[in-house]
Each structure stands twice: as structure tokens, then as C-alpha cells.
Amino acid sequence: MKVTSRKLFASAALFTASAIALSGCAPSASTPAESEASGEPITVWVDIERQPALEAVAASFTDETGIPVDLVTRDFATVDQDFISQxxxxxxxxxxxxxxxxxxxxxxxxxxxxxxxxxxxxQFADTAIQAMTYDGATYGVPYSIENVALVRNTALVPDAQTTFDAAIAAGRAAGTQYPFLVGLSPEQGDPYHLYPLQTSFGSEVFAQNADGSYDPSQLVLGDENGVRFADALKTWGAEGILNPNIDSDKAKEFFLAGQSPYYLTGPWNVPDIKAAGIDYAIDPIPSAGGEAARPFVGVNGFFLSSKSTNALAATNFIVNYLSTEDAQMSLYEAGGRPPALLSAYDKAAAEDPDIAAFGQIGQDGVPMPAIPEMGSVWADWGNAELALIRGEGDPAQVWTTAASNITAKIAG
Structure with a gap:
């Protein structure tokens, strides 16, 4: 965990450049080392799960710089709004x-x-850096990557399938109550979990630029590929493949009870599957529409406040200390998500085939759009999916109406 003096020296220009960007004026005469020597504490808002994993790296930083790190646990259901307001x-x-x-x-x-x-x-996965980038600028240091995959009960279905239709056929042949499980909200559906099935039809939300960023002016949700997915949703609902009354808790409960060979979920539910003694495999999500099924990829990271009064030290902490293999492994061990740092991911994957499987599947995923316009998308998108699964309305009309409503919301 030790940061060499050479690394600190090499980072001096980086810190000074950050200071100029933060202050909007010329840097002060003090050097990064002089600024850090003031001993002003760094405050980090963190969730209760990851707080213990940061204690060792925070202590190392304090030992080497003399600057305390105050790890403050916050309720992460509301922390983003608290951050924006405070x-x-x-x-x-x-x-x-x-x-x-x-x-x-x-x-x-x-x-x-x-x-x-x-x-x-x-040193990080390309997807992780892409997720931390907005309008050409990088805003954070990533530490974990997560995405969904298809968890299969190998006692019920021994072999992986390459198409969704084949998986459903195998699920029905297993003779369980449900051929396939995914948790859906009875109030708003779940576009996040269903997105890999949607992308397998070639349907996306916003168009992507050459660098992978999203173009908020090009909502492509309502195109002909989206309508094809809408048709499939109505069919799957009618056939009982998707059930709007099975929420995330019930989906997990039924899978743990052996009532389905398939469960579309993320790494957060694997510990309970292991504890239940189920023999399982983690498969790529099979294509339903003929193209690759690409799940959303979520990346967690550390972001620097624009109003930090100790920006140089805070930048040093997140860039040079939280990017180490030790720090990233501690965070992985606390949360169970594949590390964003490549060396840490390789180490975790060598120890845990589940991490290797989720990580490999995530390589074919796409970062969840971080653009503010996504706030106008989720409700209409989920409601359209829910209506179709329930058998309500003409798929083309329901889907394109949702897209039109989203476009109007974005336009204000």
C-alpha cells in the first residue's frame, strides 16, 4: 500500500493541474506536499458495507501524509441528493x-x-474508465464493475444454451413451476434486468458516439428494433415466461427453493445461492433476438467534490491510494463485485470462478447511461414493459407512445 516518493513526485504536476481546474485561477505558491502538510482532514462519504474496507488504506494515507481521513457512513438511498444539495x-x-x-x-x-x-x-478496465468519463473529462476513480448474468441450476439443466428460446425449452423440460425467473416490479417493471434481452434485438435507449458516450439528442428506444422487442415482451407475458407479479424477493425465493432452473440476476445474490447448497453455473445471457445480449454495466467509484477545500490531498488519496491492488481487493472482498483494476480483477477471478464469469460477461456489456436525460426515461420505459407483459395494448403503439412521451419530457 506504500506510495513511493517517485510516484508522489510524478503526480505533482497532476495535482497542480487539478488545482487550476478546481479554482479557475493560477495555482498558489504552495506545492502539493506543502498543501498536504497542513493536515486538514479529508472527509469521505461511504456506505456502511464499504466503510471497513477503506479503513486500512485511509490509515496508510494518514501515516504517509499526516492527513486524517474521516470515513462518514451515509444512507445511500438518498446520498446523491444530499451530495447535490450540500x-x-x-x-x-x-x-x-x-x-x-x-x-x-x-x-x-x-x-x-x-x-x-x-x-x-x-490500469483499469476500459469500460470502467468510460463510465467515469463525461463530456470528455474523467471524474472519478472506479473500483468495481457489476452486471447481470444468467444463473443456472445445473442439477435441473446440465448444459448452457445459446438462445433464449432454447433456454426456455430446457426450462420447461426441467418440469419446475417456472421455466425462467427474473424479478420485476409490479409497479414499474424492470428495464435494467430486461435490457440484455432488449439489446439482443438490436434495441438501445440512446445512440452512442464513436467514443462510447451517449448522445442525449438521439433517443432510439422507439425504433423498429424496439418494436420487435415489444412484441416479444407481450408473447413472453402471455406464455408465462415473464410474470409481473414476481418481484425480486420472490424470484430469489423461488430459485432457492428449486422452482426454476434459471435466474437472471447479479453477483449480489450469489452468496445466498451458495448458502442454499445449489449447484449452479453462471452463463452469458442467451440471445432472444439474434444479436448479442449486452447487459448494462454499473461502475462504482470515488468522485471528488468541486468544493473540496483540500482538493490536492483528496486527489492524491483517490488517485494514488484507492487505485492500488490492495485497496481494490479490500473493496472487492467487502462487496463481492468484480474489481475495476485489471490486476485486482485477475487476482479475484483466479480465486473465484463466479467473479471470472460475471467479469467476462460484463466485457460485452455497455455502461448504463449517466446522462441526466436518463431521469426522464425509466418511468415510461418500465410502464410500457409492464403493460405489454400484462397483455395490455398493441406492442407497436405502446412502445412508440412511451418513446414519444420520453422525448417530450427530455425536451421539457
Missing amino acids: VPTGEGPDVIVSPHDKLGAYVAAGVVAPVELGDVAD
């Missing part, structure tokens, strides 16, 4: 732990500052 008042933290899909809202509110990762960026 940073402008000077009451927010220096650093926040957050999923990347909040980044667009943070940038729009002016509460986060770009960070220069330099050569550190090359």
Missing part, C-alpha cells in the same frame, strides 16, 4: 463513493470536479 453550501464531503450513473446529475449540478488519472487510467 456541496454548494460547503457542508458536503471531499470525496463521495457513488455509482457512475449519478455522474451526469453531479456534473449538471456542478458538484464534482474532473481528476487527472494519467498512467493510472491504463
